[in-house]
Amino acid sequence: MRSIMIAFCLFATLSGMNARAEDCSAAATQAAMNDCANTALKNTDAELNAIYRDLIGRLKNSEDSKQALIVAQRAWLQFRDGECAFAASAVSGGSIYPTIVANCRNALTADRVKALGVYLNCAEGDMACPVPPK
Numbered sequence: 001m002r003s004i005m006i007a008f009c010l011f012a013t014l015s016g017m018n019a020r021a022e023d024c025s026a027a028a029t030q031a032a033m034n035d036c037a038n039t040a041l042k043n044t045d046a047e048l049n050a051i052y053r054d055l056i057g058r059l060k061n062s063e064d065s066k067q068a069l070i071v072a073q074r075a076w077l078q079f080r081d082g083e084c085a086f087a088a089s090a091v092s093g094g095s096i097y098p099t100i101v102a103n104c105r106n107a108l109t110a111d112r113v114k115a116l117g118v119y120l121n122c123a124e125g126d127m128a129c130p131v132p133p134k
Contacts, residue, residue, distance in 0.1 A: 030095045037102035044109045051116045058131050065130045080108045 024036035052073060059066035084104035091097050122129030 030099070033096075034098040034102070037099045037106065041102045041106040041109065044106050044113065047113050048109050048116070051113060051120065055116060055119055055131055058134070061132075062130075068130070076112060080105055080112070083108065 024033055024040070027033040027036050052069075055069060056066060059069060084101045087104045088097050088100035091100055119129060119131040120134075122131055122133060124133050
């Protein structure tokens with residue numbers, strides 16, 4: 001039963017990777033898969049950081065909103081890392097663990113990129129948007 005659960009977790013994690021992910025299908029070893037998954041996460045994380053910096057810049061005249069974003073982002077990072085540790089807990093200590101964690105973090109980070117990206121395109125006068133237009 002445990003091997004079925006591990007296989008399911010691996011399939012679910014790998015199939016949930018987004019278009020920004022590296023093509024890891026050519027990775028022949030677990031170390032290569034780990035490296036590829038970490039590269040994909042690094043790239044998606046760079047996208048997130050660019051959007052975050054843009055948002056912080058736009059909030060320069062609203063200290064309360066800027067602080068709210070900082071608090072939200074720190075909480076989101078804690079959630080992402082905790083969620084992925086849980087998602088990979090069935091393979092804890094195994095050589096596949098880093099791949100499962102990195103793929104999970106990549107998928108959640110890609111979702112966060114999309115969510116924060118919405119704030120970059122708010123319509124003028126949108127009272128539900130805390131970020132002023134460019």
